[in-house]
Amino acid sequence: MQTIAFLFLLSCVSCGAKDDLIEEPPYEEPNEQPDELPEEQPQTTTTFKDAPYLIGCAVVPSLLQNNRMYAEVVQEEMSSITPENALKMGALSKGHGSYFWDDADYLVEYAADHQMRVHGHTLIWHTDIPGWVTRYSGTREEWIALMQEYIHEVVGRYQGRIASWDVVNEAFNDDGTYRKTIWYENIGEEYIRLAFEFAHEADPAAILFYNDYGMEYSAAKREAICTLVKDLRAEGVPVHGIGLQMHIDMYRSASDLKASIQAAADCGVWVHVSEMDVACNPEKKTDFTFTDKIAQQQKASYQAMSEALLSIPADQCFGITFWGVCDVHSWLTSAPDAPLPFDSNFEKKPAYDGLTGTFGK
Numbered sequence: 001m002q003t004i005a006f007l008f009l010l011s012c013v014s015c016g017a018k019d020d021l022i023e024e025p026p027y028e029e030p031n032e033q034p035d036e037l038p039e040e041q042p043q044t045t046t047t048f049k050d051a052p053y054l055i056g057c058a059v060v061p062s063l064l065q066n067n068r069m070y071a072e073v074v075q076e077e078m079s080s081i082t083p084e085n086a087l088k089m090g091a092l093s094k095g096h097g098s099y100f101w102d103d104a105d106y107l108v109e110y111a112a113d114h115q116m117r118v119h120g121h122t123l124i125w126h127t128d129i130p131g132w133v134t135r136y137s138g139t140r141e142e143w144i145a146l147m148q149e150y151i152h153e154v155v156g157r158y159q160g161r162i163a164s165w166d167v168v169n170e171a172f173n174d175d176g177t178y179r180k181t182i183w184y185e186n187i188g189e190e191y192i193r194l195a196f197e198f199a200h201e202a203d204p205a206a207i208l209f210y211n212d213y214g215m216e217y218s219a220a221k222r223e224a225i226c227t228l229v230k231d232l233r234a235e236g237v238p239v240h241g242i243g244l245q246m247h248i249d250m251y252r253s254a255s256d257l258k259a260s261i262q263a264a265a266d267c268g269v270w271v272h273v274s275e276m277d278v279a280c281n282p283e284k285k286t287d288f289t290f291t292d293k294i295a296q297q298q299k300a301s302y303q304a305m306s307e308a309l310l311s312i313p314a315d316q317c318f319g320i321t322f323w324g325v326c327d328v329h330s331w332l333t334s335a336p337d338a339p340l341p342f343d344s345n346f347e348k349k350p351a352y353d354g355l356t357g358t359f360g361k
């Protein structure tokens with residue numbers, strides 16, 4: 001009897017709930033207009049183009065050609081582009097005297113059409129070297145000739161159209177010793193000076209950079225780079241700038257960022273934050289989620305970077321280049337991450353405001 005009464009009660013409760021749903025829908029009719037429009041969010045009209053220094057990004061030709069939203073962000077926000085891979089030796093040099101120019105030509109033309117600066121990356125590096133060069137066996141003089149021919153060919157082709165070059169990339173280990181690259185092994189440390197001289201011969205107006213990572217975390221590397229640049233300049237070698245790659249993570253302190261920028265500026269040269277991204281998942285967790293808290297921490301890193309750059313003399317401030325346009329195309333693929341100021345749907349992230357918020361200061 002008790003069971004029957006319970007079942008009866010239960011069916012009444014559920015009937016009542018069903019009736020309520022029919023009579024008074026607690027949801028809005030699909031096409032009904034809300035009584036009041038949501039309050040309009042204040043729209044920021046400041047873009048990266050309003051920055052007191054040039055902002056740019058690394059680009060990939062096929063994405064510019066085939067992805068409308070990617071191209072829109074580049075055109076609306078960027079004042080400078082760096083070919084992410086198209087100007088590397090492995091992409092350009094297909095054999096002694098044989099070159100593939102299509103991608104690089106496309107990007108240089110694209111930049112001219114959209115009034116953007118092109119930063120050339122990179123002439124002499126320890127990696128992305130074509131097979132014919134790694135297999136090359138020659139005397140020191142022949143290696144110098146090979147390097148000279150390559151630099152003359154590439155820099156000469158884009159004379160007046162590529163404003164600046166990373167002439168030598170990553171020549172040092174983190175402890176400040178020379179990296180034993182193929183160039184170092186075959187030519188000796190003088191390869192660095194020679195590379196700058198050859199680039200200058202090919203385009204006397206180009207701004208020439210030494211580019212590397214790690215100045216923000218290794219005092220030894222910072223010291224080695226600054227000593228090299230100052231020594232070369234004292235000898236009259238045309239080194240005009242230091243590029244700090246800045247592949248950092250959101251735990252890097254603002255004071256580390258500032259110290260590295262200041263050290264580069266103290267060499268009396270142009271300072272370029274040349275490949276910036278801020279990893280949010282350096283622990284490489286497989287279940288990483290980009291939370292609001294993480295977004296704020298990442299924003300603080302971008303903001304600190306811009307403030308550091310703005311604290312050096314304006315006539316040394318070459319700009320900031322992000323290593324990619326939006327998160328989905330970042331080179332950081334070994335774990336889920338969200339390192340750039342635009343998310344994978346090309347929407348601005350808090351990092352964007354972290355940068356633009358410093359512009360008027």
Ligand code: XIL
Pocket residue numbers: 084085169245275331
């Ligand atoms: C990276 C590119 O982003 C990748 O697409 C490519 O596969 C490898 O090189 N430091 C540099 C850049 O100087 O050239 C590197 O770019 C990232 C690290």
